[in-house]
Amino acid sequence: MKRRLPQISELRSLMKFEPVTLDRRAARLAKAADVWDLRAIAKRRTPTPAFDYVDGAAQRELTARRAREVFDSIELVPRILHGTASADLSTTIAGAPSALPFGIAPTGFTRFMHAEGETGAVRAAARAGIPFSLSTMGTRSLEEVAAAAPDSRRWFQLYLWKDREKSRALLERAAASGYDTLLVTVDTPVAGQRLRDARNGMVIPPRLNLKTVLDASYRPEWWFNFLTTDSLKFASLSDSATDLPTLINSMFDPTLSFADLEWIRSIWDGKLFVKGVLTAEDARKSVDAGADGLVVSNHGGRQLDRAPVSFEALAEVRAEVGAGTEIILDSGIMSGADIVASLCAGADFVLIGRAYLYGLMAGGEAGVERVIELLAREIEVNMQLMGAATIADLGPELIRRRSGRG
Numbered sequence: 001m002k003r004r005l006p007q008i009s010e011l012r013s014l015m016k017f018e019p020v021t022l023d024r025r026a027a028r029l030a031k032a033a034d035v036w037d038l039r040a041i042a043k044r045r046t047p048t049p050a051f052d053y054v055d056g057a058a059q060r061e062l063t064a065r066r067a068r069e070v071f072d073s074i075e076l077v078p079r080i081l082h083g084t085a086s087a088d089l090s091t092t093i094a095g096a097p098s099a100l101p102f103g104i105a106p107t108g109f110t111r112f113m114h115a116e117g118e119t120g121a122v123r124a125a126a127r128a129g130i131p132f133s134l135s136t137m138g139t140r141s142l143e144e145v146a147a148a149a150p151d152s153r154r155w156f157q158l159y160l161w162k163d164r165e166k167s168r169a170l171l172e173r174a175a176a177s178g179y180d181t182l183l184v185t186v187d188t189p190v191a192g193q194r195l196r197d198a199r200n201g202m203v204i205p206p207r208l209n210l211k212t213v214l215d216a217s218y219r220p221e222w223w224f225n226f227l228t229t230d231s232l233k234f235a236s237l238s239d240s241a242t243d244l245p246t247l248i249n250s251m252f253d254p255t256l257s258f259a260d261l262e263w264i265r266s267i268w269d270g271k272l273f274v275k276g277v278l279t280a281e282d283a284r285k286s287v288d289a290g291a292d293g294l295v296v297s298n299h300g301g302r303q304l305d306r307a308p309v310s311f312e313a314l315a316e317v318r319a320e321v322g323a324g325t326e327i328i329l330d331s332g333i334m335s336g337a338d339i340v341a342s343l344c345a346g347a348d349f350v351l352i353g354r355a356y357l358y359g360l361m362a363g364g365e366a367g368v369e370r371v372i373e374l375l376a377r378e379i380e381v382n383m384q385l386m387g388a389a390t391i392a393d394l395g396p397e398l399i400r401r402r403s404g405r406g
């Protein structure tokens, strides 16, 4: 091999340094190439009890793990020379448009993950033109979230709980604050057993002890935000129990029934989706009780461990209710490919829980924006490679299951 001295002019053209940015949060988020990268950043920057509260699931976490295995076993079918110059990701759900085929799932205690919490997330969702769901267990009120992003599309999640008059009052406030869709969560008659939370001794609000003070020394930003913003509380509840299972078990009534669902239907005029349906029988009963749509969900594997994987329950539910009832799927979505697979399998729309919370923990509102941006780009590229120009083009012929090979 004959060698020569490099020419300065050639070197100059190779030296392309990134412009120095003083915004460290933006630089950190820009480097994340997918949601898993954001999860890694979130883990570094968030105290263990908060990270584990999000990342964990019930008991042995089998359902949560199986959801990943199932998504990873789906093949997406490419179509070559199909002439798809661009993909249109917009769709409609619950009677109104969404710029992307996914929205933000309701999550409780969101300011524990990052001080920007619900208001940061709703602003990011509004900018992206997708729905944001506020949980009954939220740390900002219905009105605060509406005021933070008046132009957002807002959904409210209600637990079927003991106190009917409190439920009614919340629904009246939700309607008055422009929430167009209600998600009634039915998979939480009692709190799931989240062993990581038990092992971490998670309490609300977090206590300052030797362990947490040590933690603060290498996660200073989270603690600075926590200590310099208004105190963490459930904005819609007056109960002051200090651990989640105690709070949930004091609020919820394990004897609630479809008659209670019918009652909620009778007092809510907007769209109503029942969240937590996994079988044909429950799908039928929910529709008969007046649901406009269903959320096929196992609560991210956080309630009944060993419950069916949402993606696998979808076919049974769709077969029962037919094409006329909208179905939203959640639990386990971590990528645009997971979303595309779900839409091909018959879901009309998808919700993201942990995925958005990893972004929030990694960088507040900007982190949620980054998650949405990454997922949208992944969906778009997959659709183009699959020759699908619109969301309606995604059908069962575009997915296959890798049988027995994981």
Ligand SMILES: Cc1cc2nc3c(=O)[nH]c(=O)nc-3n(C[C@H](O)[C@H](O)[C@H](O)COP(=O)(O)O)c2cc1C
Pocket: 053, 054, 055, 105, 106, 107, 108, 135, 136, 137, 138, 157, 185, 275, 297, 298, 299, 300, 301, 302, 330, 331, 332, 333, 351, 352, 353, 354, 355, 357
């Ligand atoms: C930290 C956390 C809190 C949650 N809180 C609620 C809640 O208050 N109400 C509810 O209906 N679902 C709640 N969920 C479940 C989500 O709405 C959604 O069903 C689930 O996160 C989907 O799974 P994924 O996290 O794998 O996307 C919560 C999930 C997480 C991760």
